[in-house]
Amino acid sequence: GLQTLYDRYFIHLEGRRMETPQAFYMRVAMGLCLSEENKEQKAIEIYKRAITKNPNFADAYTNLGNLQKEQRKYEDAIRSYEKAISLDETNYIAYNNLGIICKSTTRQKEYEKRL
Numbered sequence: 001g002l003q004t005l006y007d008r009y010f011i012h013l014e015g016r017r018m019e020t021p022q023a024f025y026m027r028v029a030m031g032l033c034l035s036e037e038n039k040e041q042k043a044i045e046i047y048k049r050a051i052t053k054n055p056n057f058a059d060a061y062t063n064l065g066n067l068q069k070e071q072r073k074y075e076d077a078i079r080s081y082e083k084a085i086s087l088d089e090t091n092y093i094a095y096n097n098l099g100i101i102c103k104s105t106t107r108q109k110e111y112e113k114r115l
Helices: 002-009 021-034 039-053 058-070 074-087 092-104 108-114
Strands: 010-013 016-019
Touching (some): 039 058, 058 074, 058 092
Antiparallel strands (some): 010 016
C-alpha cells in the first residue's frame, strides 16, 4: 500500500526525505503521457527508456507489462512481468497480472505451476 510506495520511492537520511530516481522517472512518464494523443504507446516508450537507464528498475517492467497486457500483447507482458519478478520477488502486482494472463490464455498449465 502507501507505506510500500513511501519506503520504495523515498530515501530517508538525517531527517530529510529525498525522491529516488525511480520516483522521478515514474512521475515524468505519467505527466508526459497525460498530454499525449497516443498515451499508451508514449508510456511504453518512456518505460523502455527508463529501463535502458536503469535495467534493475522492477516497477518500470511491471508498468510496461500492464500496458502490454491492456494492448493484448500477452507474450511481451509475460516477459516484462517475469523480469520484474526476477528483480523483485515481492512484486505481488507482477505475480498477480502474470497469473491473470496465463489463466485467461492458453497458458493454463503455466498458471497452475506458478500457484
